[in-house]
Amino acid sequence: xxxxxxxxxxxxxxxxxxxxxxxxxxANRFPCKITITKDEKTVNGKSIMGLMMLxxxxxxxxTITADGEKEGEALSELVRFVENNFxx
Numbered sequence: 597x598x599x600x601x602x603x604x605x606x607x608x609x610x611x612x613x614x615x616x617x618x619x620x621x622x623a624n625r626f627p628c629k630i631t632i633t634k635d636e637k638t639v640n641g642k643s644i645m646g647l648m649m650l651x652x653x654x655x656x657x658x659t660i661t662a663d664g665e666k667e668g669e670a671l672s673e674l675v676r677f678v679e680n681n682f683x684x
Contacts, residue, residue, distance in 0.1 A: 598663035599671050603678040604655065611652035615682040616644045622677055622684075628664030630674065641674070 605611060611619075623630045623642045630641030634656055639646030641660065652658065660678070662670040677684065 598661050599667050600659050600661040601671055601675050602657055602659050603675050604657050605652045605678065606654060606681050608654055610654055610656070611647060611650075611682070613644070613648065616647040618682055619647060619674070619677065620644050623670070623674060626662070626666050626670035626673075628662045628667045628670050630670060631661045631663075633659040633661065 607615060620642055631638050632641045632647060632650065633639075634650045634652065637650060639649060641647070650656075650658070658678070660671060660674050662668070662674070
């Protein structure tokens with residue numbers, strides 16, 4: 597059963613290539629499927645280009661969804677990562 601949680605982007609510069617790459621690197625540590633949704637648009641959370649296509653700016657509200665093995669752990673780590681301004 598998939599698990600989801602909302603998070604708000606706090607980065608002043610929004611999510612550009614480096615934070616997107618860092619998010620994807622963390623997401624790829626987990627075997628489950630990860631998606632990110634913003635305003636009805638859903639992308640693969642393990643794709644840098646997918647994240648970049650969402651054009652996430654400071655204040656953007658996203659929903660992170662994890663589905664599969666270790667989904668709870670993945671969701672917790674990824675939400676914490678976003679809430680900590682894309683730092684571990």
